[in-house]
Amino acid sequence: MPAAPLEHLDVLIVGAGLSGIGAAHHLQERCPDRTYAILEGREDLGGTWDLFRYPGIRSDSDMHTLGYRFKPWTATKTITDGPSILDYIRETARENGIEPKIRFRHRVVAAEWRSEDSRWTVEVERGDTGETVRLTCGFLWSCGGYYNYDEGYTPEFPGAERFPGPVIHPQHWPEDLDYAGKRVVVIGSGATAVTLVPAMAERAEHVTMLQRSPTYIATLPAEDPLARLLRRVLPARGVYPIVRWKNVLLQTSFYQLSRRRPKVVKRFIRHAVERSLPPGYDVDKHFKPRYDPWDQRICLVPDGDLFRAIRGGRASVVTDSIATFTERGIELESGEELEADVIVTATGLNLLFLGGIRVAVDGEEVDIPRGMTYKGMMLSGVPNGAFTVGYTNASWTLKADLTSEYVCRLLNHMSAGGYSRCVPEVTDPTVTEEPLLDFTSGYVLRSLDQFPKQGSKEPWKLRQNYIFDIRTIRRGPIDDGSMRFSRGATRERPADPVAAA
Numbered sequence: 001m002p003a004a005p006l007e008h009l010d011v012l013i014v015g016a017g018l019s020g021i022g023a024a025h026h027l028q029e030r031c032p033d034r035t036y037a038i039l040e041g042r043e044d045l046g047g048t049w050d051l052f053r054y055p056g057i058r059s060d061s062d063m064h065t066l067g068y069r070f071k072p073w074t075a076t077k078t079i080t081d082g083p084s085i086l087d088y089i090r091e092t093a094r095e096n097g098i099e100p101k102i103r104f105r106h107r108v109v110a111a112e113w114r115s116e117d118s119r120w121t122v123e124v125e126r127g128d129t130g131e132t133v134r135l136t137c138g139f140l141w142s143c144g145g146y147y148n149y150d151e152g153y154t155p156e157f158p159g160a161e162r163f164p165g166p167v168i169h170p171q172h173w174p175e176d177l178d179y180a181g182k183r184v185v186v187i188g189s190g191a192t193a194v195t196l197v198p199a200m201a202e203r204a205e206h207v208t209m210l211q212r213s214p215t216y217i218a219t220l221p222a223e224d225p226l227a228r229l230l231r232r233v234l235p236a237r238g239v240y241p242i243v244r245w246k247n248v249l250l251q252t253s254f255y256q257l258s259r260r261r262p263k264v265v266k267r268f269i270r271h272a273v274e275r276s277l278p279p280g281y282d283v284d285k286h287f288k289p290r291y292d293p294w295d296q297r298i299c300l301v302p303d304g305d306l307f308r309a310i311r312g313g314r315a316s317v318v319t320d321s322i323a324t325f326t327e328r329g330i331e332l333e334s335g336e337e338l339e340a341d342v343i344v345t346a347t348g349l350n351l352l353f354l355g356g357i358r359v360a361v362d363g364e365e366v367d368i369p370r371g372m373t374y375k376g377m378m379l380s381g382v383p384n385g386a387f388t389v390g391y392t393n394a395s396w397t398l399k400a401d402l403t404s405e406y407v408c409r410l411l412n413h414m415s416a417g418g419y420s421r422c423v424p425e426v427t428d429p430t431v432t433e434e435p436l437l438d439f440t441s442g443y444v445l446r447s448l449d450q451f452p453k454q455g456s457k458e459p460w461k462l463r464q465n466y467i468f469d470i471r472t473i474r475r476g477p478i479d480d481g482s483m484r485f486s487r488g489a490t491r492e493r494p495a496d497p498v499a500a501a
């Protein structure tokens with residue numbers, strides 16, 4: 001008996017986080033005739049905002065730009081807590097009828113493109129039944145985030161086995177951890193550490209942030225002052241785009257100034273930090289990074305909560321290296337010992353491209369690090385596939401929304417032209433390879449060799465600039481000479497005569 005044909009969908013979205021839900025919204029709106037499903041490895045939606053449960057979990061960029069362009073963020077706090085962001089994603093899914101399209105506990109492990117029938121065959125491990133199932137699709141869209149969900153990054157600490165208390169990575173926060181009245185050491189100086197320290201300091205006896213080297217930390221009001229003002233005279237829907245654009249322009253200018261005049265920005269940040277700390281505080285030692293602003297991400301603290309905890313004596317910063325864990329806590333290279341009941345390793349994430357999916361084209365495995373990213377969302381030589389990855393220097397969703405708009409335009413262009421295949425190809429011999437990211441953060445440098453390259457020129461260059469991308473991604477031509485279209489053999493339904501949006 002011949003095998004039953006595999007289930008086929010026009011588009012498969014991988015991941016039901018902020019990006020996947022946004023992608024589904026755009027697809028439904030702009031390409032209503034396309035069939036689609038979302039395959040989600042976990043048992044719930046929300047991705048990052050469902051996974052991370054540590055005390056104080058919150059955004060470190062403003063919700064007026066981390067929110068979708070199509071769904072105003074109307075709450076008063078613009079730097080907001082994780083559960084509120086999760087509610088916002090859930091609400092988006094519910095309002096748009098996206099939930100029934102999500103297949104939970106479906107982890108995509110492999111995908112192979114076959115040119116002979118112009119479609120992907122996708123291999124999925126089902127967490128509920130334990131089966132491996134296969135489906136096919138015309139377009140594969142990864143919204144699987146950028147890090148490994150299974151395990152965060154923890155360096156090997158000498159003597160780790162000697163410490164008898166709990167050692168916790170924020171990616172796997174135990175629900176029942178009781179740290180009230182305890183001495184806590186948080187290892188790290190990134191966004192997670194600066195969030196955890198003031199939040200844990202509310203209940204702990206004392207929290208020490210132990211960092212090897214300082215990070216730039218800037219204070220932002222948790223409630224946007226312009227939004228507060230405008231809300232008095234305008235409905236929430238009217239306030240949102242204004243505050244969003246104000247934030248885009250401010251952040252873009254601040255980033256450009258940081259790259260062009262780093263000394264000015266250093267002075268500005270330092271002055272603000274000095275004013276937030278008690279007189280005589282050793283700012284140079286604990287808050288003067290060795291790099292320029294935006295060589296690594298700048299950490300934002302809402303209403304200066306970290307500095308408040310330090311001023312109140314409930315938290316402190318120690319800048320030193322770990323010699324060894326001990327039975328009582330952590331011994332430092334300086335010889336000092338930090339006594340602890342609980343140690344939190346806020347040491348970062350393990351980056352992962354495409355949610356770890358193995359990709360092959362016509363029987364040949366795609367060597368991802370050898371590929372070049374097209375507009376930061378497709379891969380050279382890989383047909384009918386896109387991935388959503390946000391900005392490193394601005395809110396993720398700004399780029400995620402643009403990516404969705406572009407993918408929908410691309411799909412509509414293909415429908416209108418009767419194309420079954422599109423593939424970005426580097427045809428200009430003067431385009432040279434560059435690393436995908438120019439960040440010097442440890443977590444980026446550790447994993448950069450697993451990521452594709454970017455090119456030296458458009459459309460292969462990653463600008464990390466929303467205003468520039470509006471021109472090229474939202475408004476630029478789809479048929480730009482680098483994207484090849486073909487009709488090829490296909491079993492897909494005939495193309496609809498939909499004009500490109």
Ligand SMILES: Cc1cc2nc3c(=O)[nH]c(=O)nc-3n(C[C@H](O)[C@H](O)[C@H](O)COP(=O)(O)OP(=O)(O)OC[C@H]3O[C@@H](n4cnc5c(N)ncnc54)[C@H](O)[C@@H]3O)c2cc1C
Pocket residue numbers: 014015016017018019020039040041042045046047048049052058059060061062066106107108109143144145146147149192354355356357388390394395396397
């Ligand atoms: C603690 C923390 C705070 C952050 N704060 C901010 C912030 O303030 N501002 C900002 O711009 N960015 C922030 N980020 C980055 C953040 O991840 C993005 O803002 C955004 O949530 C990413 O959404 P996403 O849907 O692309 O990815 P994720 O939220 O990572 O969701 C990806 C989803 O895909 C699923 N998935 C992955 N691989 C597969 C697979 N192979 N098969 C099936 N399903 C799969 C995952 O289970 C997950 O549900 C933060 C990140 C972290 C970790």
